[in-house]
Amino acid sequence: MDCFRHYTRESFRTTPAGRKIAFSPAGENSPWATPDGDQTGQARFLSSLGFGKPYIDTFEQRALENGSTTEDELLASGLVATDAYFGAFARFLRLPFLSDIDPERVTDIHQLDSQLAEPRFLRLTARNGKPTLLIVPELARMELLKDMLDRHPDLQDELAVTTPQAMRSAIWKAGETRRCQQARQQLFNTAPHHSARITLHGHQGFYSGVAITLLTLSLLSYTQAALAVLHVSLTLLYLFTLLFRLFVLMRTPEDNDAETVPVLEPDGNLPVYTVLVALYREEAVVGQLIGALERLDWPKSRLDIKLVCEAEDDATIEAIQRMNPGPHIEIVSVPPSLPRTKPKALTYALAGARGAFLAIYDAEDRPHPQQLREAYAAFREKPDDVACLQAPLIISNARSSWLSACFALEYSGLFRGMLPVLAAHRLPLPLGGTSNHFRTAVLRRIGAWDPYNVTEDADIGLRLHRLGYRCGVIRRHTLEDAPTSLPVWLNQRARWYKGWLQSWLVMTRAPVTTARHMGWISYIVFQLLIGGMLLSSLTHPLLFVSLIFMVVAARESGADLLFSWQGILFFMDMLNIVGSYAIFALMGRNRMIAFERKQVGRRWIAIPVYWLLLSVAAWRAVVELKTRPFVWNKTPHAPVARHTG
Numbered sequence: 001m002d003c004f005r006h007y008t009r010e011s012f013r014t015t016p017a018g019r020k021i022a023f024s025p026a027g028e029n030s031p032w033a034t035p036d037g038d039q040t041g042q043a044r045f046l047s048s049l050g051f052g053k054p055y056i057d058t059f060e061q062r063a064l065e066n067g068s069t070t071e072d073e074l075l076a077s078g079l080v081a082t083d084a085y086f087g088a089f090a091r092f093l094r095l096p097f098l099s100d101i102d103p104e105r106v107t108d109i110h111q112l113d114s115q116l117a118e119p120r121f122l123r124l125t126a127r128n129g130k131p132t133l134l135i136v137p138e139l140a141r142m143e144l145l146k147d148m149l150d151r152h153p154d155l156q157d158e159l160a161v162t163t164p165q166a167m168r169s170a171i172w173k174a175g176e177t178r179r180c181q182q183a184r185q186q187l188f189n190t191a192p193h194h195s196a197r198i199t200l201h202g203h204q205g206f207y208s209g210v211a212i213t214l215l216t217l218s219l220l221s222y223t224q225a226a227l228a229v230l231h232v233s234l235t236l237l238y239l240f241t242l243l244f245r246l247f248v249l250m251r252t253p254e255d256n257d258a259e260t261v262p263v264l265e266p267d268g269n270l271p272v273y274t275v276l277v278a279l280y281r282e283e284a285v286v287g288q289l290i291g292a293l294e295r296l297d298w299p300k301s302r303l304d305i306k307l308v309c310e311a312e313d314d315a316t317i318e319a320i321q322r323m324n325p326g327p328h329i330e331i332v333s334v335p336p337s338l339p340r341t342k343p344k345a346l347t348y349a350l351a352g353a354r355g356a357f358l359a360i361y362d363a364e365d366r367p368h369p370q371q372l373r374e375a376y377a378a379f380r381e382k383p384d385d386v387a388c389l390q391a392p393l394i395i396s397n398a399r400s401s402w403l404s405a406c407f408a409l410e411y412s413g414l415f416r417g418m419l420p421v422l423a424a425h426r427l428p429l430p431l432g433g434t435s436n437h438f439r440t441a442v443l444r445r446i447g448a449w450d451p452y453n454v455t456e457d458a459d460i461g462l463r464l465h466r467l468g469y470r471c472g473v474i475r476r477h478t479l480e481d482a483p484t485s486l487p488v489w490l491n492q493r494a495r496w497y498k499g500w501l502q503s504w505l506v507m508t509r510a511p512v513t514t515a516r517h518m519g520w521i522s523y524i525v526f527q528l529l530i531g532g533m534l535l536s537s538l539t540h541p542l543l544f545v546s547l548i549f550m551v552v553a554a555r556e557s558g559a560d561l562l563f564s565w566q567g568i569l570f571f572m573d574m575l576n577i578v579g580s581y582a583i584f585a586l587m588g589r590n591r592m593i594a595f596e597r598k599q600v601g602r603r604w605i606a607i608p609v610y611w612l613l614l615s616v617a618a619w620r621a622v623v624e625l626k627t628r629p630f631v632w633n634k635t636p637h638a639p640v641a642r643h644t645g
C-alpha cells in the first residue's frame with residue numbers, strides 16, 4: 001500500500017463540471033480525504049485515487065438505483081480512465097499491468113467468447129517459458145484477492161492485471177476466423193430451411209420452370225383466353241391485397257402518442273442493454289450517431305453499445321476513435337468475408353453481447369431517449385413468447401423532396417398503422433431494419449440473422465412467428481432521413497425488394513408445413529403482406545396497360561363494351577389503381593401529426609409516380625436476385641439537416 005500511496009499519477013481527467021481531478025495520493029491535503037477509520041478497504045482505495053466520500057456515496061447510490069456496482073458507476077462516469085483505474089489496481093495488488101494484449105498469445109479455445117460478455121480471466125501462451133494468467137479484478141473482491149496474494153506470493157509471478165477492453169479486444173482478434181465462419185454458416189448448417197443461401201431449392205426451381213413453360217405455351221397457343229385468365233387472376237389477387245390494406249386502414253390503433261406511455265421508474269435492478277449498430281463507410285454521421293446514443297435514457301453502467309465496423313473501413317473506425325467514447329461503447333471489427341452484409345456483421349457481433357435485451361439501430365438513427373425504457377417495461381409486462389418489439393420509424397425530412405414526402409407517408413402507414421394492427425391480432429410482423437428490440441436469449445436460440453438475406457429484418461420477424469414467438473410494437477419513435485436522390489432511393493428499394501423476394505421464397509419452400517407451424521390465417525396474412533406487395537409492385541404498370549387497351553377498345557367498339565365482362569375488369573382495374581393510391585395516402589396521413597402533414601404538403605400528388613418507381617425497383621430486384629443475390633446496395637448517409645416548417 002505504501003508504494004502505491006507514493007506513486008504520482010501522470011494523467012488528469014476533467015469532470016463534467018469542468019473540475020480536474022489529479023490521480024495523486026489522497027493524503028492529508030487531498031480535498032476528498034476522509035479518516036481511514038471511517039472507510040472500508042474499497043473506500044480507502046478509491047480515496048487513494050482522489051475520490052472523496054461525496055463521490056463515493058454518489059457512485060454507491062447510483063449502483064443501488066441501477067442494479068450495478070460502485071466500480072461500474074465509477075468507470076461509466078468518465079472521471080477516471082479505464083487504464084488509469086486498473087493500473088492503480090495492479091499497483092495495489094503489486095502485479096504487472098498490461099494495457100495491450102498480443103492476440104497471438106491468446107488461444108481460441110472452447111467457450112473463449114464467454115469472456116467477451118464477462119471478461120475476468122484469460123490465459124496467455126507461455127513467453128520465455130512462463131505462462132501468464134490475466135485477470136480483470138473487481139473492486140468488491142479486492143481485499144479477498146489481496147489476502148490471497150499475500151498468502152501465496154508465488155502467484156505474483158503468474159498473474160497480471162489488464163482492462164476489460166484490452167481483454168475483449170484480444171479475444172475478438174484471436175477468434176475472428178472461427179467467429180466469422182460461424183456468422184456465415186451457422187444458420188445454414190443448423191436450419192437450412194430458414195436460410196436464403198440457396199435462392200431456389202430444387203423443387204421450387206422445378207415447379208417455377210413448369211409454371212413458366214405452361215404460361216408461355218398458353219400465351220402462344222391460346223393467346224386471348226390465356227390473357228383473359230391471367231388478367232382476371234392478377235386483378236383478383238391485387239384486389240385481395242387492396243382489401244387487406246383497407247381492413248388495416250379501418251382498424252385505427254389506440255392512441256399513438258408516445259408521451260402517454262408511463263416512464264419506467266428506477267427499481268434497482270436494471271439489466272444490461274446491448275445496442276448494435278452496423279456501420280460501413282459512415283464516417284460522416286459518426287458524431288451524430290454517438291450523440292444520439294449518448295442521449296439514451298439508460299445508465300451508461302448498464303449499456304453495452306457495439307459499433308460494428310468492417311475491419312478495413314479505416315475512415316469510420318478512426319472517426320469513432322476521434323470521438324473518444326466512454327467504456328460503454330466498443331468498436332467491433334468484422335474481418336472481410338463474403339457475403340458483406342449487415343446481418344452477417346450483426347451476427348458476428350452478437351457473440352459479445354452482454355445484455356439480456358438487445359436493440360438494433362442504423363447509422364443515421366436518432367432514437368427517442370426513452371425508447372429503451374419503454375421497450376424494457378413492455379418486455380416485463382408481456383409474456384416470454386413476445387421476443388421482439390418494433391419502435392416506429394418517422395421520416396424527418398419529408399419536406400426535402402417529393403420522394404422523401406412519399407417515403408414519409410409510406411413509413412407512417414407501415415409503422416404506425418399496419419404493424420400495430422398486425423401485432424394486436426397476433427399476426428406476423430415484417431420488421432423494420434432498425435429500432436428492433438429483442439430478448440437476446442431468444443435471438444441466439446433461433447440462429448440470429450441470416451447473413452444471406454438482404455432484408456434481415458423481415459426475415460427474422462417472420463422466422464420468429466414461424467418458430468412460435470410473437471412480435472409487438474412500442475410507441476416511442478426513431479427519426480430517420482429518407483433518400484432524396486432517385487439513384488440512392490432506387491438502390492435501397494431494389495435491395496429491399498430483393499430481400500422480400502428471398503424471404504418469400506424461404507417461406508414457400510414447404511408451404512403446407514410452414515402454414516401449419518404459423519397457423520393458416522397467419523400464413524395467408526404473410527402471403528398478402530409480402531406476396532401481395534411483390535405482386536402489386538411488379539404488376540402495377542400492367543394495370544395502366546390494361547386501362548389503355550380498354551379505352552382504345554371502347555372507342556372502337558362503343559360503350560356497350562363497358563357492360564361486358566371486359567368492362568367489369570376495366571372497373572376493377574380502376575378500383576385497384578385509385579384504391580391503392582387513396583389507401584396509401586390515407587394510411588400515412590391519418591397517423592401523422594399536424595406538423596408532419598404540413599411537411600408533406602401537397603407532395604402526395606406524386607404517389608402515382610412513386611408507385612411506378614416501386615415497380616422499377618421490384619423488377620430490378622428480380623434481375624439482381626439472379627445476377628447478384630447477396631450484394632448489399634449501400635445507402636449513403638449524411639448528417640441531418642435542420643428542417644423548418
